[in-house]
Amino acid sequence: MKRRITAEAIRQYAYVSKDDSAIHLNAEAAANSGFKRPIVHGMYMMGLAQSLYISEHPQQWITAYALKFINPLYVDSDVVFDFTETNGDICVTVTGEDGELIASGTLTLKEGLL
Template sequence: MITKKHITYEAIRQYAAASKDTADIHLDAEAAAGAGFKRPIVHGMYIMGLGQSLYLSEHPTQWISTYDMKFQKPLLVDSVAIFEFVDSDGHILMTVTAESGEVIASGTLSVKERQR
């Protein structure tokens, strides 16, 4: 499964407020430039949570029991992230890339069927 998601400034402002992570590098263009970025960068936890949410929206009978993510590169706000999910022996391999093809993050979701 592959899903593309445009990550907007507004989404990051809302996430920053909800998570209380209001670090300037995520919200302020000048601070991001001072750190060597063209624009503010997306919170890593936002990327991870979004990936889980996208997976579960396509697999509503499943539950994520564990996850492991490694972040390789920052993703700039106002970019498209491409989430790819591959089933591998009961684990879901998740890779997040930028439109440029650079890998942003990768990891594994352990899933199981929900108990009702």
């Protein structure tokens, strides 16, 4: 599933999460920390991955999750979330617009009651 991560979405997330670290919101602060531009919050990516999966599989509940961050995801870029089932878990792969691996991990599921 492809999504565009906008600066506005990150500003909103920073506000509600109270994580207003400058590397997420300010180009100069991000550059001073070694990034090309502001980076997306890791928890935003984790929440988005869960939300995207559950929107397609509403009968399932996520009981545990793990996501390892490998490369930064920059604000105002496209990202692709891929979900594949392996041994009853869902493997999550997050790739950036250039095909670079951003993060990978798993969702552990339980069937819900409908």
